[in-house]
Amino acid sequence: MEFLNALVTLANFVLIPGITYGSQLALGALGVTLIYGILRFSNFAHGDTMAFGTMSVILFTWLFQSWGISLGPLPTALLAIPFGIAVTALLVLGTDRVVYRFYRAQKAKPIIFVMVSIGVMFIYNGVTRFILGADEQRFADGERFIIRAREFKEMTGLDEGLTLKTTQGLTVITAVIVVALLFWFLNNTRTGKSMRAYSDNEDLALLSGINPEHVVRVTWLIVSALIVVAGTLYGLDKTYKPFTYFQLLLPIFAAAIVGGLGSPLGAIAGGFVVAFSEVGITYAWKKVLGYVMPESLEPGGLVQLLATDYKFAVSFMILVIVLLFKPTGLFKGKSV
Amino acid sequence: MSQTMRTYLMFAGVAVLIIGTGLVQSWNSALLILNMGLVSAVMALGVNLQWGIAGLFNVGVMGFVALGGLAVVLTSVAPVPEAWAAGGLRAYAALVIGAATVVASVMAYKRARNAWLMIAILIVGFVIYRGVRDPAVDAIEAVNPAVSGYLGGLGLPVLLAWPVGGLLAAGAAWIIGKTALGLRSDYLAIATLGISEIIIAILKNEDWLTRGVKNVIGLPRPVPNEIDLQNDPGFVESAAGFGLDPTTASTLYVKLGYSVLFTAVLIVLLVLSQMALNSPWGRMMRAIRDNEVSSRAMGKDVTFRHLQVFILGSAICGIAGAMMTTLDGQLTPSSYQPLRYTFLIWVMVIVGGSGNNLGAVLGGFLIWFLWVQVEPMGQALMNVITMGMADGSALKDHLQGSVQHMRLLTMGIVLLLVLRFSPRGLLPER
């Protein structure tokens, strides 16, 4: 019983939030890794693209809500995602045409692209705040919980309750579907394989008749989809605020690098490593330990390793530790 | 147009912009822009040293600037004796234990190549660290939390905080550089991005050190206080001689005082940077930058040189951060945001001209001027756009209310335009 209670507490406060946050980071990191692999630079505008994409989903959600359209127990935002993706894809493809393409024609060095992406970051940031403001927005509706703590207690007779929010369940399911689709696309379709080929060796892709501009466009499209899904799930699960999304850049970069930049599998692994370390190190373990340990050894304090505000520090420490032991990330990235 | 001529013209243009602000708006605004422009120029100088002559991509400028701010508190604020008595030594002892733990674990790994030993040392060290730290911190933070609740500083003259800020930043840069530049591939960008967030998190959370989000206000100043000046009959008299009322005269006098101090620092750093750039050391740095492989082959220790220039550049950012906090008169950890303190500095360097110290200084002034003035300009623009709209219409209110966000948009556009049409910046390196 004690052990089950400990397990439930652990699931409630560490496992479920960790898996949810990890899925969101993984989707974000996949976008970073795709751009790094194919366009060869780290996109500093990633967080702000996410903020923009989520904003368009929010606007569509509000529109649908005003029309009285809803998905019943599911959040209306799910219905708005395809529209949000379309708008974001237009913005991103337009940016590529007007901004990045010029530098490809110049054969600019990747670091120039990084600087350009900083400019794009400023612009997206400004545009998002201009349209929706810098404040927090709520857009979740529908049923809030799949499992409520009280019902769980009644059902199982345990002292500890387990809560599973709809958004958490949705996040994990959606992430699994999206990731499966992405891997199927990259490994089994002609276009997906041509993206991998282009990432591997641009000149040889050219010599195989692959059109590089097409590859670049498809990449931006996929990135838009990934990023809008990631941003919407994060916003539903937690809250939407442009600055928070900008700040997600660090854990997302950390996840992509820990996993091995350029490796999609690595991005997913990295997302979970970073998420679990953040949640685990900033969680107060007192309750869990209280159940597991004999009474005499029960901890006096909260057993919280670091204050919650240090979560970015955790991403970074994990990054350094992994890179010290595996300089190319967990899954051999393309950087070496 | 020769490069020298171009430099003169550009700086003359910036001077016109600032003097124009004085004539059109007010001299107070002009001096505000000038002072923060001077601070920005110093920051840009530091980043330019790293990027321009060594190609180091530091996206953690904010962290070094914040460390400069911390230095002001630690150096100049009067110590809080009760807090020290409550656990000052113990808190610092905990810091030493923490540092020793990290050093020991690194040593253990380097000597013994044993990851488990390293992890064991880290865990034991962490437990001891928390055991020593937590009671001390609780005690310190309990001391009169409304006004202090922290240890305070050393009570030394505030000007001393500027070099101390440089030293703090240099120390942090040494640790980051040792770690990130020593890895098999170069991971400096992500390392600096991460560490700057960590530094801000520390400033926000370690209340015993910085008062955290409660802020430290009323920092000592290197220039006289406005109120004191206004109460000084001699000052009022000479102000009247210039035809100024005492209030305006005192604020102008104080701001001018800062301007003089900042200009002195900027000139010293600029001269040193220029001398360094043209010295054999500077030539070697550029040789490494332009062809690292052959420089290595010629026996140059590239990693060490990169570390060196990274530390120097970060120290300059630290000095600038200390200057800025002195100017503000308060340390507000929550005001440090990467867009403002990291990426904006990058815009300054790129727009000014990477690799050219004068370019970085120019970029510092120009971009800061824009940053401040975009808002009134945007307001004017919005007024024109919304002129035809009905008062109280939702769109009009929204547009009027969003003027503040024009700033970021403008910075992005300026950066993209420069990167496209003048990628070497307004004042190119050669």
Add this chain to the structure above:
Amino acid sequence: MSTGDNPYQDDHGNHDASVTRRGGESTVDTTRTSGPVTDARGGPFLIGDNMTGGYGKGPDILHGCTISVDKGEIAVIVGPNGAGKSTAMKAVFGMLDVRQGAVRLDGKDITALTPQDRVVAGMGFVPQTSNIFTSMTVEENLEMGAFIRTDDYRPTMEQVYDLFPILRDKRRQPAGELSGGQRQQVAVGRALMTQPKVLMLDEPTAGVSPIVMDELFDRIIEVARTGISILMVEQNARQALEIADKGYVLVQGANAYSGTGKDLLADPEVRKSFLGG
């Protein structure tokens, strides 16, 4: 490394792996689109006619160089190091700026085509280095070779496997894990998958053992017998000229000697200067 005058290529020596990826970048402007193709009847099947040009805005490397090959023939380019042999091949394939001269294929002037459109036009190219997708399996390499094809390419893949049986056994292995000789086979196989009318090979035997080299030459002759024209740069000049219908000796980006393979082998000047007596 800061390179030349192009300010967009000045990276200040930065090679920060956490923000930029190195390796595998294209050497040509990938955003270019093809210009018009005009009729130009007569002349050899493929000819790079009087080509002058170099990389980007850099100096000219080729000076009025002419190279041609007829249907089913093997043409070989030989010459000292730095003579511009590889450059001439890339010029024929549209991978550098040809400032003067023209490239014609099968009665059409294709000078304005991009490399990827030249593939569609029926040309195949095996570069000297980085000529396989190392992170992809052997079979995926061949599939990428067939990227432009809309018909069933399975039979072609079988032909390639028949030509290089070892590849059939290794088809699920990442190509980067293969030996040097096997990699060259993958490279040639990938180029054959488009069913090209002309196959261009840049030093196909570089870095492989003599036995593998003989084997490769045999396979190349086999390919030529199926009616595919072969244009090849070779370091092993003597051996290559022995199988060549036509030979070119390039010196400093210009034609020094040309003739049939046998003629060149017999020419005392050529023997003395380029074939070691």
